[in-house]
Amino acid sequence: MTSVAVSTLLRDARRIVVKVGSSLVTNEGRGLDEAAIGEWCRQMALLSAQGKEVVMVSSGAIAEGMKRLGWTTRPSEVPALQAAAAVGQMGLAQMYETKLRENGMGSAQVLLTHADLADRERYLNARSTLLTLLQHRVLPVINENDTVVNDEIKFGDNDTLGALVANLIEADLLVILTDQKGLYTADPRKDPAATFVHEARAGDPALEAMAGGAGSSIGKGGMITKILAAKRAAGSGASTVIAWGREPDALLRLCQGDNMGTLLVAQTAKQQARKQWMADHLQMRGSVTVDAGAAHKVLTEGKSLLPIGMTGVAGDFSRGDVIAIRDEQGAEIARGLANYASAEARLLCRKPSHEYESLLGYTAEPEMVHRDNLILRR
Numbered sequence: 001m002t003s004v005a006v007s008t009l010l011r012d013a014r015r016i017v018v019k020v021g022s023s024l025v026t027n028e029g030r031g032l033d034e035a036a037i038g039e040w041c042r043q044m045a046l047l048s049a050q051g052k053e054v055v056m057v058s059s060g061a062i063a064e065g066m067k068r069l070g071w072t073t074r075p076s077e078v079p080a081l082q083a084a085a086a087v088g089q090m091g092l093a094q095m096y097e098t099k100l101r102e103n104g105m106g107s108a109q110v111l112l113t114h115a116d117l118a119d120r121e122r123y124l125n126a127r128s129t130l131l132t133l134l135q136h137r138v139l140p141v142i143n144e145n146d147t148v149v150n151d152e153i154k155f156g157d158n159d160t161l162g163a164l165v166a167n168l169i170e171a172d173l174l175v176i177l178t179d180q181k182g183l184y185t186a187d188p189r190k191d192p193a194a195t196f197v198h199e200a201r202a203g204d205p206a207l208e209a210m211a212g213g214a215g216s217s218i219g220k221g222g223m224i225t226k227i228l229a230a231k232r233a234a235g236s237g238a239s240t241v242i243a244w245g246r247e248p249d250a251l252l253r254l255c256q257g258d259n260m261g262t263l264l265v266a267q268t269a270k271q272q273a274r275k276q277w278m279a280d281h282l283q284m285r286g287s288v289t290v291d292a293g294a295a296h297k298v299l300t301e302g303k304s305l306l307p308i309g310m311t312g313v314a315g316d317f318s319r320g321d322v323i324a325i326r327d328e329q330g331a332e333i334a335r336g337l338a339n340y341a342s343a344e345a346r347l348l349c350r351k352p353s354h355e356y357e358s359l360l361g362y363t364a365e366p367e368m369v370h371r372d373n374l375i376l377r378r
């Protein structure tokens with residue numbers, strides 16, 4: 001890419017996931033690095049004030065928990081790691097809350113597992129929660145829910161989680177802050193001849209050969225998980241920057257278009273990536289029929305499908321399943337993720353949103369299928 005195109009890509013990024021690794025957050029295990037966390041929080045608050053939507057994925061719970069428990073070596077038993085994570089997460093959340101508040105930002109703790117994001121219903125719930133937090137200018141601070149998983153904890157890799165979150169909220173950019181300036185042609189700790197990679201194509205197989213394992217005893221994933229995270233993030237159209245977390249004003253400079261790290265460029269545009277994903281990966285569980293007015297709104301006005309325009313529901317589906325949207329003649333006009341299960345959808349047909357609560361006992365989203373989760377079929 002030309003330097004102008006790089007700068008535009010970075011400057012135009014509106015929704016950004018920032019991931020920081022354990023080695024940075026805990027200063028290689030010496031305890032939470034208050035100054036560094038304060039710096040990222042200051043920059044993220046400024047970005048938010050500029051209208052960017054920022055989500056933080058922060059590791060460091062195990063390392064901080066070990067310190068609080070007085071453990072000098074990382075245990076190999078999974079329950080001990082889970083216990084350390086539970087202890088350390090308290091400190092992590094407290095530190096982010098304090099630093100964000102000092103910068104005028106609200107914060108929220110969100111603990112997720114990979115399995116949560118593979119489950120359609122939980123995926124939608126997590127997505128709605130995060131987007132609602134962003135709408136309220138609250139900065140979500142995410143970590144793995146280490147208490148209930150054990151695969152991830154063994155590998156200790158939050159790079160993948162960062163990419164999954166970027167997919168989940170359809171971020172424009174994933175910024176992975178680490179203890180190196182970015183990607184080198186080989187691990188710079190081991191190979192002094194390694195040269196810096198400024199830019200590459202996310203998903204380029206040549207990158208995987210360059211990346212080695214973790215450099216410190218605290219970090220776990222190393223560069224390979226970052227390269228694979230960039231590939232995964234590119235699946236939903238997000239480009240990735242790998243940069244040094246202690247670079248002054250790193251986040252602000254990146255968002256002004258100054259690429260001081262390694263930029264791994266997504267090859268597919270966001271919208272196109274999402275459509276491809278929905279068309280390829282999902283099986284339909286049912287359908288709703290809509291009247292001519294709703295069909296027109298969905299097909300030509302780019303609107304979401306509201307229950308008031310629905311005349312019938314077929315099949316047995318859950319929240320988060322993919323359903324077809326059919327016109328009065330039965331032809332599929334679109335498909336997308338259902339916000340309500342089939343039994344609820346049957347109650348909501350033809351009903352305005354202020355009646356949902358009395359019909360269901362609760363209200364989720366006003367739409368049956370949100371525009372962002374919908375693809376047209378004609």
Ligand SMILES: Nc1ncnc2c1ncn2[C@@H]1O[C@H](COP(=O)(O)OP(=O)(O)O)[C@@H](O)[C@H]1O
Pocket residue numbers: 020021022023024177178179180182183184185186187188189210211212213214215216218219220221222223224
């Ligand atoms: N090609 C490479 N370029 C840069 N760093 C590399 C490379 N291969 C391996 N590494 C190592 O990856 C480490 C960063 O990963 P890791 O320790 O897991 O950090 P984090 O906690 O930030 O995820 C670096 O310190 C470095 O030693």
Ligand SMILES: N[C@@H](CCC(=O)OP(=O)(O)O)C(=O)O
Pocket residue numbers: 020021022023058059060061062063085143144146153156157158159218219220221222
């Ligand atoms: N979720 C755990 C482990 C995550 C982890 O080590 O990830 P990373 O430092 O990004 O390779 C924690 O907070 O300690």
